[in-house]
Amino acid sequence: MEILKLNETPVRTSRNFNINNIKLENVKIPEVVKNFTNVKIKNETDKIKIDSNLDELFLNYGVGNIFVEQVKKIANKKLKITIDTKIKKEVFIDFTLDEENNNLIDNIEIIANENSKATIYLKYESKISAFHNGVLKVIAKENSNIDVVIVNLLSSSTNNFLSVENEILDNAKVNFVIVDFGGNASITNLYSNIIGNEAENNINTIYLGKDNQLKDINYICDLKGKKSNVNIEVQGALKDSAKKHFKGTIDFKRGCKKSKGNENEFCMLLSDKAKSLALPMLLCSEEDVEGNHSSSAGKIGEKQLFYIMSRGFELKEAMKLIVRANFNNIIETIKNDEIKNRILYEIDTILD
Amino acid sequence: MKKTNIDEINRNIYDIKNKDIYDYKSKKGLTKEIIEEISKQKSDPDWMREFRLKALETYNKLELPTWGPDISELNMNDISIYVRPKSKLNNSWEDVPDDIKKTFDNLGIPEAEKKSLAGVGAQYDSEVVYHSMKEDLIKQGVIYTDMETAVKEYPDIVKKYFMKCVPVYDHKFVALHGAVWSGGSFVYVPKGVKVDIPLQSYFRLNSPESGQFEHTLIIVDEGASLHFIEGCSAPKYNKVNLHAGCVELYVKENAYLRYSTIENWSKNMLNLNTKKAIVEKNGQIDWVTGSFGSKISMLYPMSILNGEGSKTEFTGISFAGKGQNLDNGFKVVHNAPNTSSVVNAKSISKNGGKCTYRSLVRINEDAKNSKSSVSCESLMLDDISISDTIPTNDIRNDEVEFSHEAKIGKISDKTIFYLMSRGLSEEDAKAMIVRGFAYPISKELPVEYAVEMNNLINLELEGAIG
Numbered sequence: 001m002e003i004l005k006l007n008e009t010p011v012r013t014s015r016n017f018n019i020n021n022i023k024l025e026n027v028k029i030p031e032v033v034k035n036f037t038n039v040k041i042k043n044e045t046d047k048i049k050i051d052s053n054l055d056e057l058f059l060n061y062g063v064g065n066i067f068v069e070q071v072k073k074i075a076n077k078k079l080k081i082t083i084d085t086k087i088k089k090e091v092f093i094d095f096t097l098d099e100e101n102n103n104l105i106d107n108i109e110i111i112a113n114e115n116s117k118a119t120i121y122l123k124y125e126s127k128i129s130a131f132h133n134g135v136l137k138v139i140a141k142e143n144s145n146i147d148v149v150i151v152n153l154l155s156s157s158t159n160n161f162l163s164v165e166n167e168i169l170d171n172a173k174v175n176f177v178i179v180d181f182g183g184n185a186s187i188t189n190l191y192s193n194i195i196g197n198e199a200e201n202n203i204n205t206i207y208l209g210k211d212n213q214l215k216d217i218n219y220i221c222d223l224k225g226k227k228s229n230v231n232i233e234v235q236g237a238l239k240d241s242a243k244k245h246f247k248g249t250i251d252f253k254r255g256c257k258k259s260k261g262n263e264n265e266f267c268m269l270l271s272d273k274a275k276s277l278a279l280p281m282l283l284c285s286e287e288d289v290e291g292n293h294s295s296s297a298g299k300i301g302e303k304q305l306f307y308i309m310s311r312g313f314e315l316k317e318a319m320k321l322i323v324r325a326n327f328n329n330i331i332e333t334i335k336n337d338e339i340k341n342r343i344l345y346e347i348d349t350i351l352d
Numbered sequence: 353m354k355k356t357n358i359d360e361i362n363r364n365i366y367d368i369k370n371k372d373i374y375d376y377k378s379k380k381g382l383t384k385e386i387i388e389e390i391s392k393q394k395s396d397p398d399w400m401r402e403f404r405l406k407a408l409e410t411y412n413k414l415e416l417p418t419w420g421p422d423i424s425e426l427n428m429n430d431i432s433i434y435v436r437p438k439s440k441l442n443n444s445w446e447d448v449p450d451d452i453k454k455t456f457d458n459l460g461i462p463e464a465e466k467k468s469l470a471g472v473g474a475q476y477d478s479e480v481v482y483h484s485m486k487e488d489l490i491k492q493g494v495i496y497t498d499m500e501t502a503v504k505e506y507p508d509i510v511k512k513y514f515m516k517c518v519p520v521y522d523h524k525f526v527a528l529h530g531a532v533w534s535g536g537s538f539v540y541v542p543k544g545v546k547v548d549i550p551l552q553s554y555f556r557l558n559s560p561e562s563g564q565f566e567h568t569l570i571i572v573d574e575g576a577s578l579h580f581i582e583g584c585s586a587p588k589y590n591k592v593n594l595h596a597g598c599v600e601l602y603v604k605e606n607a608y609l610r611y612s613t614i615e616n617w618s619k620n621m622l623n624l625n626t627k628k629a630i631v632e633k634n635g636q637i638d639w640v641t642g643s644f645g646s647k648i649s650m651l652y653p654m655s656i657l658n659g660e661g662s663k664t665e666f667t668g669i670s671f672a673g674k675g676q677n678l679d680n681g682f683k684v685v686h687n688a689p690n691t692s693s694v695v696n697a698k699s700i701s702k703n704g705g706k707c708t709y710r711s712l713v714r715i716n717e718d719a720k721n722s723k724s725s726v727s728c729e730s731l732m733l734d735d736i737s738i739s740d741t742i743p744t745n746d747i748r749n750d751e752v753e754f755s756h757e758a759k760i761g762k763i764s765d766k767t768i769f770y771l772m773s774r775g776l777s778e779e780d781a782k783a784m785i786v787r788g789f790a791y792p793i794s795k796e797l798p799v800e801y802a803v804e805m806n807n808l809i810n811l812e813l814e815g816a817i818g
């Protein structure tokens with residue numbers, strides 16, 4: 001079986017560090033797929049145009065060529081979401097993979113036109129062994145403000161590949177919340193092209209890994225506009241023999257004067273077999289910027305656990321509380337209570 | 353604010369060239385025949401000749417790194433790998449030939465030896481020309497000699513340790529080193545002996561289009577301690593010179609070693625050096641590094657914490673100016689319980705120079721209750737320079753405390769304004785801020801080197817920022 005090398009970092013480091021890419025063996029990639037029918041769009045409004053007339057797909061990065069090509073050739077769900085105005089109602093797009101729809105290859109484009117505002121939820125869910133390969137492109141034009149919440153609740157026997165790219169123009173803002181709980185191998189690539197002056201991108205991610213799950217997260221943010229900002233916050237917990245690779249790059253390109261980039265990654269290790277690998281990169285070709293990153297890993301503090309347990313909680317419940325507390329800042333940015341409660345429920349279930 | 357630029361830094365004493373006079377200079381290139389000839393010239397024992405030839409085979413098999421700075425301009429066919437100076441090994445400066453002695457006088461080595469060192473080794477091109485150590489250390493059983501003498505006089509120790517810590521298959525330039533190594537220092541500190549005053553080896557490359565491949569092997573036995581200082585420099589030539597040295601350090605149980613380096617190679621030098629330490633139970637290795645010279649540098653000292661309770665600290669600064677690409681950093685592997693590592697790395701880039709901090713922290717499955725704390729800060733002094741931070745953090749058990757933080761930025765205008773309001777000129781204010789930035793590193797250096805570093809910072813900053 002072919003070994004796939006995926007999710008390459010924009011700058012290579014020593015091969016011995018095992019972080020330049022992720023190697024996957026025995027990945028079954030479907031060659032022919034049926035039309036995907038199990039998608040539900042809630043709160044559809046005439047203020048948002050949803051169709052399937054996408055332009056030809058072009059990605060700067062992506063999870064890997066083979067997956068991008070697959071989306072180009074045989075995507076079985078295409079959605080182009082055009083937002084022209086400020087929309088208060090949140091839009092929900094739920095993909096449920098089941099026996100009839102066990103392969104999802106989706107190509108989604110969100111275009112936020114000037115001065116528009118919207119919140120879009122994309123939820124991927126399966127209880128069976130399935131396959132997901134998706135591309136999401138977000139174009140935020142001048143003064144637009146777009147929130148995208150991506151929730152991965154795929155089964156732990158489903159491989160999940162997601163390539164995200166966004167382009168942010170002057171004064172526009174894109175907020176991502178990515179909840180990465182599901183999948184056997186869950187490979188996410190996010191390229192953020194922050195072109196505009198005073199453009200902003202916030203990427204908040206929570207992940208949970210159990211059994212032999214693998215999370216490979218690769219975020220690449222190019223700051224090009226003046227006074228632009230990027231904030232990456234990644235909080236995760238790993239139990240059993242789960243593994244996480246986090247690669248986060250903030251690249252201050254020449255000319256992005258007075259820009260700021262912050263990156264914070266914390267991994268809670270809940271088992272002595274769990275493994276955390278991180279490469280938080282700061283690349284800088286511009287003098288007048290501020291860049292910070294921090295990365296930490298470790299187990300839950302014994303004092304913290306002791307305190308909570310002394311209040312009558314069992315160990316497992318105490319651990320759940322601490323994980324939830326660490327995720328709380330990110331979960332609280334999700335406005336929808338149903339999604340929020342679902343995420344809390346999943347945390348409880350996974351950590352049981 | 354007004355910007356002024358200077359083209360090239362006046363490296364004064366470092367750039368004084370001697371005539372390229374030598375006793376023997378190998379043909380340019382890297383072939384089996386050249387290696388055999390060098391081995392013959394050096395009167396190697398058979399095992400070392402065979403070792404070199406095997407290392408050459410490994411070199412030919414290994415790829416160039418697929419990451420880091422572009423080193424495609426390096427062509428081994430343009431480089432003489434062995435240059436024997438017209439001097440034998442001496443233990444009195446009086447016996448060192450005048451031109452070579454003058455070079456080391458200019459660098460202040462004999463003076464420093466008198467004032468503050470317990471022993472000195474001085475290498476000129478491929479061979480050590482001077483080696484000496486204080487009598488009381490000899491009486492305590494400390495061995496400090498050149499590597500060639502060690503191969504002949506202490507073959508059992510050398511065979512046991514030579515290129516075991518850094519095996520030849522580690523990477524291509526280690527294999528190259530294994531094939532062509534020449535010169536360097538061998539230090540053995542017996543059990544319980546505390547060497548209070550530092551030993552220092554100084555490496556000077558004078559010959560153009562040549563390479564220096566010194567091997568440093570230090571064993572600090574149980575309960576012993578040592579501070580070893582390494583200095584290196586070369587005058588600038590138009591074509592590339594190559595430095596591919598290798599440092600192997602063995603720190604035994606309860607032993608302590610501090611390894612300080614001031615690297616000030618000329619700006620035509622490719623510095624592809626390898627340094628590694630293996631630390632046993634409750635031992636400690638501290639690295640202090642100042643990296644100022646070289647056109648390209650790829651240098652990542654490594655601590656392997658094999659013993660329970662072993663420790664390492666890395667304190668380093670890189671300063672890249674015009675035409676320089678300094679890709680430096682640190683690697684640590686925690687293999688045992690209760691180990692700890694502390695990293696404090698800083699870099700300054702200016703005039704189009706590029707600094708990269710590249711690192712690895714690996715805490716393996718058995719290293720329970722280990723701690724690692726990494727801090728790196730980069731200062732950009734203009735908008736044409738580059739500063740990258742590429743740290744890899746690999747945590748393989750849950751009983752750890754690991755944290756990494758990095759910052760990139762410029763000198764704050766508010767701070768400059770504050771200092772100028774106290775009567776400092778803009779340039780003095782900036783130099784003061786940069787010295788303050790470098791202070792946590794310079795305070796770890798021996799005084800003479802701290803002074804040298806501050807002078808270098810003044811020199812490098814003069815009229816160069818704004």
